[in-house]
Amino acid sequence: MEAPRVPERTVLFQRERSGLTYRVPALLPVPPAPTLLAFAEQRLSPDDAHAHRLVQRSGTLAGGSVRWGAAHVLGTAALEEHRSMNPCPVHDARTATIFLFFIAVRGRTPEATQIATGRNAARLCCVTSRDAGRSWDAARDLTEEAVGSAEQDWATFAVGPGHGIQLRSGRLLVPAYAYRVDRRECFGKICRTSPHAFTFYSDDHGRTWHRGGLVPNLRSGECQLAAVDGQQAGSILYCNARSPLGRRVQALSADEGASFLPGELVPALAETARGCQGSILGFPAPLSGRPRGEGWSAGARNHPESPRLCPGVQQPSEEGTADTQGDQGLGRMEGWKDSPEEPGPEPGLSETRDAWAPSLPGPPATLSQSPTWLLYSHPAGRRARLHMGIHLSQSPLDPYSWTEPWVIYEGPSGYSDLASIGPTLKGALTFACLYESGARVSYEEISFCMFSLAEVLQNVPGPAPPSRRGKPRERCRPSRWALWPDPFVCP
Numbered sequence: 001m002e003a004p005r006v007p008e009r010t011v012l013f014q015r016e017r018s019g020l021t022y023r024v025p026a027l028l029p030v031p032p033a034p035t036l037l038a039f040a041e042q043r044l045s046p047d048d049a050h051a052h053r054l055v056q057r058s059g060t061l062a063g064g065s066v067r068w069g070a071a072h073v074l075g076t077a078a079l080e081e082h083r084s085m086n087p088c089p090v091h092d093a094r095t096a097t098i099f100l101f102f103i104a105v106r107g108r109t110p111e112a113t114q115i116a117t118g119r120n121a122a123r124l125c126c127v128t129s130r131d132a133g134r135s136w137d138a139a140r141d142l143t144e145e146a147v148g149s150a151e152q153d154w155a156t157f158a159v160g161p162g163h164g165i166q167l168r169s170g171r172l173l174v175p176a177y178a179y180r181v182d183r184r185e186c187f188g189k190i191c192r193t194s195p196h197a198f199t200f201y202s203d204d205h206g207r208t209w210h211r212g213g214l215v216p217n218l219r220s221g222e223c224q225l226a227a228v229d230g231q232q233a234g235s236i237l238y239c240n241a242r243s244p245l246g247r248r249v250q251a252l253s254a255d256e257g258a259s260f261l262p263g264e265l266v267p268a269l270a271e272t273a274r275g276c277q278g279s280i281l282g283f284p285a286p287l288s289g290r291p292r293g294e295g296w297s298a299g300a301r302n303h304p305e306s307p308r309l310c311p312g313v314q315q316p317s318e319e320g321t322a323d324t325q326g327d328q329g330l331g332r333m334e335g336w337k338d339s340p341e342e343p344g345p346e347p348g349l350s351e352t353r354d355a356w357a358p359s360l361p362g363p364p365a366t367l368s369q370s371p372t373w374l375l376y377s378h379p380a381g382r383r384a385r386l387h388m389g390i391h392l393s394q395s396p397l398d399p400y401s402w403t404e405p406w407v408i409y410e411g412p413s414g415y416s417d418l419a420s421i422g423p424t425l426k427g428a429l430t431f432a433c434l435y436e437s438g439a440r441v442s443y444e445e446i447s448f449c450m451f452s453l454a455e456v457l458q459n460v461p462g463p464a465p466p467s468r469r470g471k472p473r474e475r476c477r478p479s480r481w482a483l484w485p486d487p488f489v490c491p
Contacts, residue, residue, distance in 0.1 A: 005459055007408050007449040012057050012068060012434070013040050014445045021046045022055065024161045024277075025446045027417040027434040028089040030098065030132045034421055035059070036066055037133045038434055038448065039087035039100065042073065046443045049108040051083045054100075058133055059448075061421060066432075066448070076136045077127045079104040084125075090164030090172050095205050098129040100136070101159045101174050114156035115193050118181050122156050128206070146200050146209040155179040155193050159200070162224050162279050162417040168235070173257050174200040177221045177241070178214065197223040197241040197249075199257035213259035215239065220249040220263055221275070226282030228396045229371040238282070238396055240266070240376065242275045248378075250399060268402035269376065272385055278378035281418035283429065285373045285394065286453065370395050375456070377416040377433055380405045385442045388413035388435050390451075392460050404461040408433065408449060414442035421450070428452040 013022035023046065026039040036059040044050040054074045059066040078084050082104035089100045102125055109121040124143045127136040143151065157178035164174040176198055183192040196214035220241035228238045237253035239260060247270060251263035269278075374396045380389035389405025416435035423429055430452050438444030 005455060006410070007451045007455070009409065009437075009447040009449040010066070010068070011437075011445045012038050012448050013055065013071065015443065019045050021443055022446050023051075023436060023443050024086060024415050025417050025434040025436065026087040026089055026160065026162050027419045027432060027448075028091060028098065028163055029419050029421050029432075030091055031093070033060055035132045036061065036419070036421065036432065037089065037098070038068075038446075039074075039089060040446050041085055041087065046441075048085075049110050051085045051105070053078060054084045054087050054102060056133065066450070068448075074100070074127065074136060076138050077102060077125070079123060079125060079139060079141065082106055082123065083108070086158050086161040088160030088162060088164055088174055090166065090174055092172055092205050093166060094170060096130060097206060098133060099126050099164075099172065099174075099206050100129070101126045101164070101200075103158045104139075104141075111156055111158075115179050118155045118184060118193070120151055120154055120156045122158060124157075124159070124200070142200075142209050146211055148211070150178070150211060153181055155181050158222070160224070161222065161277060161415065163419065165225050165227065165282075167227055167237075167256055169256065170203065170205070171256050172202045172206060173225055173237070174209075175223045175225050175239070176200055176211075177223060180214065195219050195221040197221065197239055197251065197263075198260070199225065199239075201257050212253075212257045215241070215249070215251040215260045215263045218249045218263040218265065219243055219245060220251065222277040224278070224280040225257070226280050226374055226396070227372070228282060228374070236397065238280070238374070239263075240269075240278065240280045242277055243271060244274045246271055248278065252397070264399060266399040266402065268400055269378070269391065270382055272379045272381055273383055276379055276385055277415045278376060279416045279418040279433075281375045281420060281431065282372050282396070283375070283420050283431075283453075285371055286429070370397065372396060375418055375431060376402065377418050377435065378405075379413050379442075380407055384412075385414045386412055388416060388433070388437065390433070390456060390460070392456055406456065406459040406461070408451070409435065409437055409447065412438045412440065412442040412444075428454055431456075 015021045021043045022040045023043060024041045028037045038057045040055050041051050042053050042055045044052055054077045055071050056074055057068050057071045059068040084102050084104055086103050089098055091098050104123040104125050106121040114121050123141050124146055125139045125141055127139050129136050159174055159176045166172050177195055179193045179195050181193050197220040198214045199212040200209050202209045220243055223239050223241035226238045228236045237257050239251045241249045243249040247265040249263045250266050251260040253260045374393045376391040379385045380387040387407045388409040389407050391405050392403045393401045395401040414436035416433055419432045421430050421432050430450055432450045434448050436442045437447045
């Protein structure tokens with residue numbers, strides 16, 4: 001059998017001898033060319049607490065390749081005495097405006113300190129551009145407007161990282177997560193916090209911003225979003241989030257991100273150690289299926305029982321438990337500080353956990369091949385951030401539909417961001433991935449590559465093997481593994 005192709009890559013940001021390090025990539029295509037905007041954090045060292053400013057490179061697609069301009073620091077994307085982190089761009093196609101969201105964190109206050117004390121040090125900020133990223137307005141501090149009174153109940157929060165999206169309605173959505181303080185006083189200290197994904201959104205082209213409701217149950221952090229055509233159920237917002245539970249968490253919204261139904265684990269998408277950021281990209285399914293031989297189709301149902309979009313069963317196998325070997329850290333998640341040090345295991349995460357398969361209003365959506373397909377990028381390694389992989393789902397509402405990864409980079413790799421850059425001159429739908437990479441560690445450089453849908457279909461190995469064991473049971477009860485109030489699951 002022919003070996004999978006590895007896309008040619010271009011290094012856009014590289015660690016410098018002075019110690020300057022580039023991390024946390026974000027990628028945004030801006031029509032009509034398209035212009036490609038690549039963003040990253042510039043850090044004084046790999047440590048989160050040494051993040052400094054955001055940087056940008058602009059590229060122009062020409063003849064099947066991208067010509068990149070020089071890197072420059074985004075001077076306006078900053079607050080005084082704060083460090084800028086988590087670039088998260090979103091493009092308003094109706095006004096041709098780019099909103100670059102980020103968090104500004106006071107001094108060098110680590111996320112772990114904010115979680116331990118329950119005192120938030122992050123501000124929600126954005127800068128805007130109306131000339132495809134050539135210039136940027138002054139930073140807006142949106143914390144009071146968009147976070148408001150919720151800040152009193154959050155130990156900290158962040159956006160993205162990676163791209164936001166715009167829905168057909170015009171709503172702009174920025175993925176985010178917060179550490180909610182579930183119990184504040186325990187002998188004078190914060191007793192318990194839990195991370196939950198959510199969105200910031202705007203219905204007036206970015207003039208005002210609001211926060212949506214948190215994913216209510218499973219621990220979910222750094223996330224990205226995609227709009228999925230659910231056929232009979234209508235348009236559904238899909239959220240895929242990092243988690244310390246050994247598998248990714250997905251959650252669905254029937255009201256365009258204003259609230260989320262309870263999340264569920266995705267058996268086919270294993271996390272790396274205690275988690276790593278990943279990217280999600282939705283795109284229209286091709287009109288014709290793909291010939292694969294032997295009747296195989298990406299996303300084919302290949303497990304004993306079919307999950308339902310009504311309260312049902314998700315029972316992870318033993319393989320779904322969290323890894324006990326750390327990697328380079330876990331970004332902005334509780335006890336998951338991104339740094340060169342190797343973290344130890346997190347207590348209490350070796351248990352299997354049930355999740356609730358949410359129900360949507362109206363008739364249940366079919367779980368057969370969807371009009372919307374999803375790509376997902378994430379390191380393929382289980383115990384270390386290794387081998388950047390691309391997964392495909394032809395049935396996004398089915399958590400069992402994901403393929404095994406097509407590895408596009410062999411070696412250390414970490415955070416990533418996917419983008420669709422439209423059809424090439426030959427008419428092939430083309431995607432791009434901006435991802436952390438290196439020879440020894442994942443934060444040595446940030447690389448860019450392109451590949452077509454045809455290449456994805458030719459190279460993904462096939463559906464992930466079934467991982468669910470046993471038969472479903474119908475009665476629902478509170479989970480004995482609950483980490484916050486009143487989650488209900490079907491065991």
